[in-house]
Amino acid sequence: MSSSNDSCQKFTGEEMVEPEVLEESGEKMSKKAAKKRAATLKKRLYRKKEREEATSSSSSLPEDESFSSNYGDVTPKSAAGRSWREAVEGKELTDVSYLVEEIVGSEVSLRGRVHNHRLVAKILFVILRESGFTVQCVVEEARVGTSMLNFVKQLSHESVVELIGLVSLPKKPLTATSQQVEIHVTKMYCLSRSLLNLPLAVVDAARSEADIEKSVKDGKPAARVLQDTRLNNRPLDLRTPANQALFRIQCHVQIAFREFLLSKGFLEIHTPKLMAGSSEGGSAVFRLDYKGQPACLAQSPQLHKQMAICGDMRRVFEVGPVFRAEDSFTHRHLCEFVGLDVEMEIRMHYSEIMDLVGDLFPFIFTKIEERCPKELESVRRQYPFHSLKFLPQTLRLTFAEGIQMLKEAGEEVDPLGDLNTESEKKLGQLVLEKYKTEFYMLHRYPSAVRPFYTMPCEDDSNYSNSFDVFIRGEEIISGAQRIHDPELLEKRARECGIDVKTISTYIDAFRYGAPPHGGFGAGLERVVMLLCALNNIRKTSLFPRDPKRLAP
DSSP, X not given: OXXXXXHHTTXXXXXXXXXXXXXXXXXXXXXXXXXXHHHHHHHHHHHHHHHHHHHTOTTTXXXXXXXGGGEEEOOTTOXXXXXXXXXXXXXXXXXXXXXXXGXXXXXXXXXXXXXXXXXXTTEEEEEEEETTEEEEEXXXXXXXXXXXXXXXXXXXXXXXXXXXXXXXXXXXXXXXXXXXXXXXXXXXXXXXXOOSSOSSOHHHHTOOHHHHHXXXXXXXXXXOOOHHXXXXXXXXXXXXXXXXHHHHHHHHHHHHHHHHHHHTTOEEOOOOSEXXXXXXXXXXXXXXXXXXXXXXXXXXXXXXXXXXXXXXXXXXXXXXXXEOOOOOOSSSOOSEEEEEEEEEEOSSOTHXXXXXXXXXXXXXHHHHXXXXXXXXXXXXXXXXXXXXXXXXXXXXXXXXXXXXXXXXXXXXXXXXXXXXXXXXXXXXXXXXXXXXXXXXXXXSOBGGGSOTTBOBOXXXXXXXXXXXXEETTEEEEXXXXXXXXXXXXXXXXXXXXOOGGGGHHHHHHHHTOXXXXXXXXXXXXXXXXXHTTOSOGGXXXXXOBBTTBOOO
């Protein structure tokens, strides 16, 4: 017994068997019981020795202080802040979109948001999202320690983090991320924590309609984020992969627009947005007081584009804001949008402008396909669509030919009136069926439905030297030859109810000699909307302004 008691004295806490308890029992242990007790004590002693050895090993110890500099919240004076600066010094950030199989084995520094995470055993899988691209990051307790694992596990979704890790190839293909490699994390720092309860979850806002419908059928309905919720919380909504892609596509549309026009000898200009009179006529203007004078926001850069031509600039274009005070509660109208405007001298005929358009927009469409394949795929994952169908030589139909096609299809239309939305869509279907294109021009419009400065046709003043261009059955471009005769221009302005005094400087520009000229204007947001076959222009406006929305 004494030897057993001596052995018991070696243990402390819950592993210690108090000798007093055995002595006070007054009972002797049998040899069998004594052997059993000795074996139990030996096993406990062996386990204790293992733990002590693990505690003394700094290379694999989760609780060792050497891990404490590998994670934390970065604040101006925090230890984690200092550690982060030391860790990232001299290391360039790698875009998530650049994480591919070719760089497996490389150490990378990444910055992004915590999209979501899940814990499996002692391994935490974190989906990192950056500019719409996602990658799986693996945080292993055996590699980084328990404390760091717990730190990463409690980070809220949408928190901004920076991490360092090794690029690795997963055993199985990944389906939940855009990138097909994973990152084995060694260090992670939180630069900014997000609120736990957000007005919308980015993962919900990124779901396709098909995913939502499938979740309903499976009995686990996913949240559907409504349009007003998205627009009220636009900084969150913009984080979805589809939205990130849409505004990159929009950027490349502008780049291709400028690239083509500059190659054709055009000059980019910037015209004023504060005007004494309206540029289009009518009442759809935002009126304001300008230092005691009545003024309005420009409905288009039209008048100043023409004055630039009168100033011998010959070929000009502009990318800038346009304001329309129309109470149009439709899927394709905004009160403020980005205009793509062009004006040019005409040598012989207004068809020269149509020639330019017929080359310019196919150039843009082709460049988007070449330069934005990842972005187009990101949009398709949430909003499925097929690539735009267009011909090498852009189709042109006269307005009368379009009216005839509609009449033959049983549609009632006014031959001297404008086409309404339904008629445009119907004509688009008919053109697609007959000519196999979703991009075409309709020209020689009735004069009555065009702005006052549009040149009437020489052979019939009921029609004008004007045109519209359509994508997927919806109008995106309006263009024409302009009146460069001041007397005719003044007469047309009065007929349209415009006070000639408010545009006197514009008309005077033509009294000094003006060459024949014309141009066109398109809405950037509408071009992108129709290129990607979206159902609402608000999806392609960064912070849309419509009759009911002035914020954020």
